[in-house]
Amino acid sequence: VKQDVAPPPEQPKEVAAQTEVIAPHKDLNQAPVPLKMERVGEHEVNVEMTAQITDIEIDKGKSYKAWTFNGEAPGPLVVVNEGDTINFTLKNMDPSIPHSMDFHAVHASPSKSFIDVMPNESGTFTYKASNPGVFMYHCGTKPVLAHIANGMHGVIIVKPKNGYPTDNQIDKEFVIVQNEWYKYNDLDDMTNGVPSQVVFSTKALKEGQPNTNGDTYSLKEKPLLAKVGDRIRIYVNNVGPNEVSSFHVVGTVFDDVYIDGNPANHYKGMQTVMLPASGGAVVEFTVVEEGSYSIVTHQFNHVQKGAAAIIKVTKD
Amino acid sequence: VKQDVAPPPEQPKEVAAQTEVIAPHKDLNQAPVPLKMERVGEHEVNVEMTAQITDIEIDKGKSYKAWTFNGEAPGPLVVVNEGDTINFTLKNMDPSIPHSMDFHAVHASPSKSFIDVMPNESGTFTYKASNPGVFMYHCGTKPVLAHIANGMHGVIIVKPKNGYPTDNQIDKEFVIVQNEWYKYNDLDDMTNGVPSQVVFSTKALKEGQPNTNGDTYSLKEKPLLAKVGDRIRIYVNNVGPNEVSSFHVVGTVFDDVYIDGNPANHYKGMQTVMLPASGGAVVEFTVVEEGSYSIVTHQFNHVQKGAAAIIKVTKD
């Protein structure tokens, strides 16, 4: 990851030490290219994503020249059906580094179908999403830690063929992703340090829903919205790269939980769900009164670093 | 949390740096006020707790001016029935800082029912315990990390309406809580450091049972007591604030485990139970011979910092 690091000679050493932007990324801030997704058969979809370098505001006033899928970090939400074949194309707009795609949702040979796509090239891969759930995706190019920590992660939901047994109870659905940020492109801090920020983001399940990057403030300033009495479902995934999550919503209990989003992995009445790095869940709960309900990881050092989002519940 | 820090001018800088006792707490060591609990209806209880500043010995010879519920850290055990309405009063005896109460066991609007109670005031809130289990409670005043890490945490058990399927096998019941201690009231160490101590405590389920604070020695010097052949149930919760727990008892296997204490989340034959921060469980096992059985988190760096408790098993 540190290849091609060429600090501009006119900069004093202190400034150079604080940044490790790869030289060819220096003046890059590529406008987000939208995800392309098209159903081409009853059980077949085409998905096209773009690896690109885009500035993200991860904390108030703090910009991060993220390595991204489609200019978002986490990347755009992908939703398919159980059993779908995915024809996936990755376009790599990064002028300097290869990138790749590893969907946790599919069965595929990593050394054939999750392989590097070179700068300014594109690659197409086909695989099948056989298992329902809330899966992580990420760039799998080495060092994988750097590619994930710099922003190349996201969520793919595979909708279960027969739904969830609690589908008919749900009033509102949201997607929440947890990720960490480290010192900019600093593989040593990523490997041995503690996160600088731990953050949540939401991804739109349908038009009109908010869609944010992983930052410390967006979901506090513009909360998710619900009504008194709503039964809420959250599709959640902890994309890491390093930390586990103790996922919790203040003021309620998760009445139904499906670990990794598989309908067969059904828990009841949980206060907190343990998510491994890259683990997912579907959690369902009711908000009984007006007010502000915080989503957190109950590892409160991480809340201190940003990991909180608000659901605002109103009467009408 | 660092507001009002006014180190006495006569102290040398080194000493001041080691302590961050809030000025109005300097000469405070409030005698523990007992928990008040009263059943006022078949499905209704009154509970009164007190936020107070009390010295706790967390390690041999090491006193911690804890922010507490009722002068204990973890705070006193609360036990209610599934479906109970709780009329909860928090009296705040802290002269300087607001405190509050967040019960993981209830459905409530956090911004209405988990709100700050000002110094020398009290607040009453009503909510319902709809889900059975072993839940964390804690002060929810910001920064929450400081309030939990300084001692404001505890356990509320909500007894399942229809019990556990293994109720009739149980001979002895204990409550065990895991928590961490950090450098005194040092929000930076709480946020970025590693725990100074990781500890267990027990809370009395009935009169005559031991009831301890979270320290490194009490449950080693005065073990929990059981008899050969006893089937033991432990209600456990890991109140954190930051670490997860790998809960284990040496010399046995948990034959029955209920994750978060919900009878529906039934596991069999586990060596170790993964508890997220704020996660709970009911674990059941048999001790087949005389001897000393250690309770640990199998994250052994934490055992090295204090996280061990002993069950002493005798013949008669």
Added chain:
Amino acid sequence: VKQDVAPPPEQPKEVAAQTEVIAPHKDLNQAPVPLKMERVGEHEVNVEMTAQITDIEIDKGKSYKAWTFNGEAPGPLVVVNEGDTINFTLKNMDPSIPHSMDFHAVHASPSKSFIDVMPNESGTFTYKASNPGVFMYHCGTKPVLAHIANGMHGVIIVKPKNGYPTDNQIDKEFVIVQNEWYKYNDLDDMTNGVPSQVVFSTKALKEGQPNTNGDTYSLKEKPLLAKVGDRIRIYVNNVGPNEVSSFHVVGTVFDDVYIDGNPANHYKGMQTVMLPASGGAVVEFTVVEEGSYSIVTHQFNHVQKGAAAIIKVTKD
């Protein structure tokens, strides 16, 4: 653990500081003594293991004078049947420190049956393996953290009386163990530091299968082997001593998972399994195409430190 540390006077201080080899271990590199195992009854086995000091290459060119069971770290795999009585003998070839054995698989009094065996002595203990699963074993001599982190850990599989419901689907079976290495015999680094290496090893289930130590390279250079279409079962345990694991295999989904290896704890369709320190699992999945499939913990800072193993899948 640091008792008897007597750095040779001729060494400069810098070198002495980098090593904390216990003086009597200085010139020791005991050749591995094979595990002895013998079935002596339908439900009774004799097992003999040896505590010994043996050099292990944990990273390319990096030797670690490990405290071991039988010259391996992790120690040799032990496989018994549910309900077996184990007559266990520990021979201690370490000339200077006591060692002991704690099998997570058994019901036993720790203060009678997991006790220290003195240098150059041996001890025999009898206990029963009542629960099926994939259990950790380890030396339980104090400080336990040092004994585990220096290499005294391993896996015992207790085969379920009635098997797993998916037994007839399985084509290949492997054992994978995750462990951490720290600065050599440095109790402070073990207690407060981060791992220097996080590694996987495999243990032979039958003759001809690979059997490796926990190192950063063996399972990358000599991958586990499978065929296209194979249904693979992995018996996995995370022996720590400190870290949890987010166990994942790239390119597939675990169709069936048995937490701690108990057939009753059956999950479906998981991308990643959360293993507490000392937690185990049986995971089953299919490899659909030729190629290289990486086994990782999805806590990618640990992959950066070595935690990856490869399954090479070929057509014929």
